[in-house]
Amino acid sequence: MKQDVLSLIEQNYPSLSPSARTIANYLQQHPLAIVSQTSAEIAEHTNTSKATVSRFFRQIGFESQQDAKQAQLALRESGVPVLTQGSTIDQTAEELNNLSRTFEGLRPEVLNDISKQLAEASRVTLIGFRNAYPIALHFRQQLQQVRASIRLLPQPGQTLGEDLHDIIDGEVIVLLGFRRRTRAFKKIVETLKGRNTILITDPTGQVYNQQVNNVLVCHLGNDSPFDSYAAPMSLVSMLSNRVYRHIGKQAQRRTQAISGLYEELDELEP
Known part of the structure; x- marks a missing residue:
């Protein structure tokens, strides 16, 4: 079964380092950032480094932040309710x-x-x-x-x-x-x-x-x-x-x- 990034964050949270937990907290509060922001932007918002963000995504099971983004988009394509756009969408x-x-x-x-x-x-x-x-x-x-x-x-x-x-x-x-x-x-x-x-x-x-x-x-x-x-x-x-x-x-x-x-x-x- 396909798992979204937020589920993997929750599963791996106990084993994350303090800086990785900061990133995890940010993504849980701003799930749209997974598909709308780059690793550099996530690092800037969490006061961490791009290398720490890359390491975070590897820790939860992805090769990169881009890999995590594609996984989220694939979930939405399969029908799973996942945020991929902001609140300004023109319904x-x-x-x-x-x-x-x-x-x-x-x-x-x-x-x-x-x-x-x-x-x-x-x-x-x-x-x-x-x-x-x-x-x-x-x-x-x-x-x-x-x-x-x-x-x-x-x-x-x-x-x-x-x-x-x-x-x-x-x-x-x-x-x-x-x-x-x-x-x-x-x-x-x-x-x-x-x-x-x-x-x-x-x-x-x-x-x-x-x-x-x-x-x-x-x-x-x-x-x-x-x-x-x-x-x-x-x-x-x-x-x-x-x-x-x-x-x-x-x-x-x-x-x-x-x-x-x-x-x-x-x-x-x-």
Whole structure:
């Protein structure tokens, strides 16, 4: 398992010299310095020397401060919440960048084909774990407005074996999985081999592109500690709208009927 610099500092703290502990204290109080400052800058802020800083990073398991910086950035790339930018980050600009990079990488003909498949499939199965689950849940809610036979897996407290066994002819499986996927994810992909599977993922999920029919890549951002799911949610919205248009009048009649049931059951605010 990958470990971040702060965890290694904590583990090695008892064996550090007084000057090394000064550096450790500084980095624990200013974790951004690990990726934003040079060894010379860290030495200046801790009243130590560049050689002492270099020795400190070797003591906690890195070849150099640059090595530690790359380790932190690699952790963020894998989805671990790690500070890599200051507090002045423009969240709006980052979200727009994620959306722009996502949709620029999606080919219109692929989106049209997938939308047609989702509209005409005998059944659509949506599978998502951890942070992918609420996106899959939202996707189900949207698709269920316009067509029947939509199911969401896994069901709370249930296993997947029986449901994966019951995949029917003409079924489309949409598998959602973003970085820090569960250990079971790879086995699920292998189990679905030969099925019509669409994978919605981040760039790291492209390792599965030879095992599924289509891969739709969403960008989650790396500048903030936590991933953004604006792009996957936007993609789900786009696909749902395309499915609606493809189905046409039948989808409109279904949404009207469902709206009628909302009123009859008094489920929504007026």
